[in-house]
Structure formats: structure tokens, C-alpha cells
Amino acid sequence: MREDETVQKIEQLVYERLLIAGVELPEDVHAALRSAAAGAEDSVILQAILKNLEIAEQTRLPMCQDTGMAVVFLGIGEELSVCLGDIRRAVDRGIARAYTDGSFRKSVVEEPVFQRTNTGNNLPAVYHVEIVAGDHLSVDILMKGFGSENCSSLRMLNPTAGEDGVVDAVVSIMRAAGGKPCPPVVLGVGIGGTSDRAAVLSKKALLREVGSTHRDSRYAALEQRILEAVQALGIGPGGFGGEPTALGVMIEQEATHIAGLPVAVSINCWADRKVHIELDREGREL
Amino acid sequence: MKYQLQLPLSQEAVSRLRIGDEVILSGSMLVGRDQVHKRIVQSLIDHGTSPVDLVGQTIYYMGPAPAPNGQIIGSCGPTTASRMDPFVPDLLRAGLTGMIGKGPRSTEVAEAIRSARAVYFAAYGGCGALYAQCVQRIELLAFEDLGPEALFRIHVRDFPVITAIDPLGDQIYTV
Numbered sequence: 001m002r003e004d005e006t007v008q009k010i011e012q013l014v015y016e017r018l019l020i021a022g023v024e025l026p027e028d029v030h031a032a033l034r035s036a037a038a039g040a041e042d043s044v045i046l047q048a049i050l051k052n053l054e055i056a057e058q059t060r061l062p063m064c065q066d067t068g069m070a071v072v073f074l075g076i077g078e079e080l081s082v083c084l085g086d087i088r089r090a091v092d093r094g095i096a097r098a099y100t101d102g103s104f105r106k107s108v109v110e111e112p113v114f115q116r117t118n119t120g121n122n123l124p125a126v127y128h129v130e131i132v133a134g135d136h137l138s139v140d141i142l143m144k145g146f147g148s149e150n151c152s153s154l155r156m157l158n159p160t161a162g163e164d165g166v167v168d169a170v171v172s173i174m175r176a177a178g179g180k181p182c183p184p185v186v187l188g189v190g191i192g193g194t195s196d197r198a199a200v201l202s203k204k205a206l207l208r209e210v211g212s213t214h215r216d217s218r219y220a221a222l223e224q225r226i227l228e229a230v231q232a233l234g235i236g237p238g239g240f241g242g243e244p245t246a247l248g249v250m251i252e253q254e255a256t257h258i259a260g261l262p263v264a265v266s267i268n269c270w271a272d273r274k275v276h277i278e279l280d281r282e283g284r285e286l
Numbered sequence: 287m288k289y290q291l292q293l294p295l296s297q298e299a300v301s302r303l304r305i306g307d308e309v310i311l312s313g314s315m316l317v318g319r320d321q322v323h324k325r326i327v328q329s330l331i332d333h334g335t336s337p338v339d340l341v342g343q344t345i346y347y348m349g350p351a352p353a354p355n356g357q358i359i360g361s362c363g364p365t366t367a368s369r370m371d372p373f374v375p376d377l378l379r380a381g382l383t384g385m386i387g388k389g390p391r392s393t394e395v396a397e398a399i400r401s402a403r404a405v406y407f408a409a410y411g412g413c414g415a416l417y418a419q420c421v422q423r424i425e426l427l428a429f430e431d432l433g434p435e436a437l438f439r440i441h442v443r444d445f446p447v448i449t450a451i452d453p454l455g456d457q458i459y460t461v
Contacts, residue, residue, distance in 0.1 A: 044308065044448065048410040056361075056415035065351040065361040065414040103360045105351035105434055116321075118433050147366040147388070147411070179459045180366050180389040182411035238411055239389055239459050240448070271412045 006283040007090045010139060014094025017275040019102045021143055022062040025053060028209040029272045032247040036184060045238035049270060064271045067104035068143035070095050070125035071203055075138035078131050080281065088127065091139060096121040128200055135281040140207045143273040148185065151177035154195055157261040163222055166191060169263045171229050179239015182269035184247045186210055190264040192254040198262035201252040206268055210248035223249045294342045295384050300405050305458040307449040309407060316345040317438040319365050322429060323373040336380050337428045338437060344384030349434040351414065359421045361414030364388040371395050378402040386447055390459035400455025407447035420445040
């Protein structure tokens, strides 16, 4: 792997993929919306969403004016030797260029409480770095809108709360969200770890394909149970009632402490925009 | 019911609206979100006046994405309305008639809308590209320092919304 070439390639890939991600939904999400609309032909909202996606594709305008804050997961294969600083700078440059050239809204302010001055380039992004098995380098990016993010939440359950406790926690978070997060939503559920780790896991869960099944059958069944319970809330597209309330529920779980059962829920709007880039040891894209 | 209505809204047109009505709006509306609301209310408290005349006006909770070269506006869908809830009673007292956003409002807002005989419309959440097609003109009115969050006026044609809180104070969402 020629490191400078790889770094340039990462910048260019991040740039190109974000330009597309702001305008066109990934196929898994688009398919889920089409199938929802086919089951509810009288839904004004679902029809408007599909029409909006057509217009976005034709005009190359971002599908939603909230082009989000970039949440970046870097997966570094443990057999690789890389300069993380270079990679981070490359991803940052790719984000800044895409948000400018794509007429995306720059929505990041440099400090949260007092002046709230816009940074002008949608940076900084939120970074999570994970060391993973193998020799691949992956960059996953969520363009995370904040209408839905404001509805994300955390519950610290008792260790004995079990499946029922988890289902109740997610349902209560979604009930409180109601029509605010632009349903039909996609739910990332992070279970275990510590409060902060559960929140990161809930974002990581959003990287998975909508409609995919968890690798552990117990958690796959739990995803299904949560999905059914959330649909039963009847919040519906746009919050106007009916179905679906959610397009998918994805769980990521990890080890936790004997005294606790953290459950974090990241709510994403139907504009579930994400980018996945993966390079092998030689810098070839997979 | 389905209606085509001209902005600014007439009191007579507003009084007929009921939750669930699909309305197509044409004319001019104000555009402002969180910081604009905070500043308007501060101005009402400090000086007793709003920096822009609110009487009979409709305000759209929106902060546009930048306009690509040669285009009027960028992506421009609604933002979550509930964040503006605390400011609504003051704006209604200053004469505001209509609000456009997305998502449920507090019971206090529904009650304030009922007493002012006003209306809250829901626009389609996330549909910024669709709404960009409805905008014919945009002008900056105040607070340029807020960038995409500044106070604008836009002129729209065939802008689709759904009546979400009607002048009776009924709300389409279950809160």
C-alpha cells in the first residue's frame, strides 16, 4: 500500500460517495420505502417521499435540507500499519469538499451553548475508531439529520430487565418521539457496554443494511419483536397514523457489567443516508 | 377536504380549515426557525415590536441548503416544529396567523392556536428537493449573521401541506 496514494484515494472516495449519499438513498432503504408505499397507496406522505427522491435524483438537489452531521466509523484492520492522522485529515477534506460542491447545508456550530458560530464546512465530524480483525481499512459515514437525532435516547435498565425491558425501553423512546423524527424511521439499538458505549453501538447498528438479520438468532428475534411493537404504536408515515412507523430495527450488543443493562436508541429519519468504503491492504477498493 | 389557498391567508379561509385537509398554498410566507424565533421574541420584550410585521403572516420553519449555481434556492423542507413551541404564544399575540413545520406540537400551542383562530400546517418531512420546486423567489429580511437560519421571505407556488392543528385547536397527531 502506497500510503500517500491510499490517503488521496480515501479523500476522493469519501467526496464522491457523500455527493451521491445526500441525493440518492441506498438501495436497501429505497426498497423498504417502495415496499411500504406499495402497501399503502393512499399515503400522501409516502407518495411525496418517493416523488421527492425522484426530483432529487433529477435535479441533484439534496433530498433533505438537513444534510446532517457526519458520523464516521473508521475500522482499522489490526494487521495494518497506517497513520490515523492522515486518514482522518483525508476524510475531513472529503467531507468539506462534498458539503460545498453538493450544495449541502453546513449545519455544524463550533460551540454548543453561547455563540453557536457555524464552522462553515460542516466539520468537525464525529469520529469512532475501532481496531478490527484482518488487514482491511473501512470508512463508514452516516449523514445524521438532527430532527431524528433529537429523539435519540438512552435508558439504563436493571440487569434483570431482560428482553421485555429492552422492548419496553425502545417502545417508550419511540412513543416519545412520535411524529417528530420524520417517520418511517430506522432504529439503531445499542445494548450493553457502558452508557457511552451503548450510544456508539446504536449508531454502529445504523450502518447495517435495513432489512438485514442479526447474526445471533436470539438478537434477530429481538429485532423482530421490537419492530412489531414499534409498528403497533401506529405513529405512521409523517406521524399521521397507520403503517409503517419503522422501516427496520438493527441491534448491536456487547459485554456489560453485572449491575447494568444499558439500552441506547439512535433514531434515524427515512432519509437514512450512509456511505461504506472498504480498502484491502493494497489500497484496492472492495 | 382539499383547498387551494392564497397567502397571506384570509381569516375566512383559515376558519374553514380542519385537521387532515390537504392545502396547496401560493403567495408569500416568512421563513424562520430557532434563532429567529428567539430574536423576534426578545425584540417584542425589549421594544414591543417585531423586526418584521407578523400580522396575518404565515411562517415556515425552515433553514435552506445553499442554492446551486443559477437556482433560486437549495433543498428546503420543514424542520421539527416542537422546538418553536415556547415562542408560539408571543408570535400569535403579535398577529401571526399560520405556521408550517413538521411533527406534533404541545397542548399549550394547540390551545394558543385555538384562541388566536390560527392554523398549523405540516409539510412533508425530509422532502426538501420537492419543496425547492415550489419556490419562485427568496429575499433576506433580517439576521444575515445566522446564515441558513436567517429570516427570509419566500414566494411560493403550489406548496403542498396538511392541516395539522386547526382553528378549533384539534391536532392531527396523537401526543
